[in-house]
Amino acid sequence: MYKIILFIWLLFEFLISQTIIGPGLTRVNLFDYLNTNYKTSTTLGYNQARDVMYSIIDLEDDNTLKGIYTNYTITIDPNQDPRPQTNAQNMNCEHSWPQSMGAGSEPQKSDLHHLYPCRGNVNSSRGNKPYAEIDDNDTDKWWRFDYYETSIPSQYIDEFSEVDNDNGKFEPREVVKGNIARGMFYFFTIYNDEADHNFFEEQKDFLNLWHKQDPVDDIELARTLSIASYQDDIVNPFVIDSTLVKRIWYFNCYENVT
Numbered sequence: 001m002y003k004i005i006l007f008i009w010l011l012f013e014f015l016i017s018q019t020i021i022g023p024g025l026t027r028v029n030l031f032d033y034l035n036t037n038y039k040t041s042t043t044l045g046y047n048q049a050r051d052v053m054y055s056i057i058d059l060e061d062d063n064t065l066k067g068i069y070t071n072y073t074i075t076i077d078p079n080q081d082p083r084p085q086t087n088a089q090n091m092n093c094e095h096s097w098p099q100s101m102g103a104g105s106e107p108q109k110s111d112l113h114h115l116y117p118c119r120g121n122v123n124s125s126r127g128n129k130p131y132a133e134i135d136d137n138d139t140d141k142w143w144r145f146d147y148y149e150t151s152i153p154s155q156y157i158d159e160f161s162e163v164d165n166d167n168g169k170f171e172p173r174e175v176v177k178g179n180i181a182r183g184m185f186y187f188f189t190i191y192n193d194e195a196d197h198n199f200f201e202e203q204k205d206f207l208n209l210w211h212k213q214d215p216v217d218d219i220e221l222a223r224t225l226s227i228a229s230y231q232d233d234i235v236n237p238f239v240i241d242s243t244l245v246k247r248i249w250y251f252n253c254y255e256n257v258t
Helices: 003-017 027-037 046-057 082-088 120-126 174-190 197-201 204-213 218-228 244-249
Strands: 064-066 073-075 091-095 115-119 141-144 147-149 161-164 169-171
Touching (some): 027 244, 046 091, 046 115, 082 091, 120 141, 174 218, 204 244
Antiparallel strands (some): 064 073, 141 147, 141 161
């Protein structure tokens, strides 16, 4: 996966790890800087974006494709049209920022920085629910691979995504929480005029927590670089610079944010 991009990453690992975007800027000034400098003018359109995501961006070396929330895994032939293959195996496209909350029009509908492969019924289960930490006793369904449980799992509990239908909340599995958070911060910053602000505010603190607890790894960095090659060479800045969230939303002038 991401063969060329991973090679580039190995060459520039040290440089990227030291990147501070908008040095000296904080709060609204930094927010506006990102909105101006990291907004792509080119997306692929929804059909082609999904094709590229399924057959290039997220395809593993063994031609497997994994769902973001449950690690549900399918195999596709990258030389064939990917969407009929994914549809036949109950895999579709998740908008981490839901279409009904501001991602329903172009270009944001097709912006790969917040799109992920997802098992279809898990996508439906999430719907447009905000992300949150859910009390285990409030969870209605625990999703893992291609199945769900309705009681607290006795093992592998961190590998499950959770849905609380009564309170309208969704909690991703532990290993992708930071990825999800950085995609959400990206969307709200870049598409601020279209984004539902109340939707963002009710989950912002959870997203910040996940951003800190689940830092960027090589695969997430490679993914944003790969996506950038299709979108004006523009990365998700929240993947490149881990200080952005704090400097915009949680800045304290008495603290060193680096």
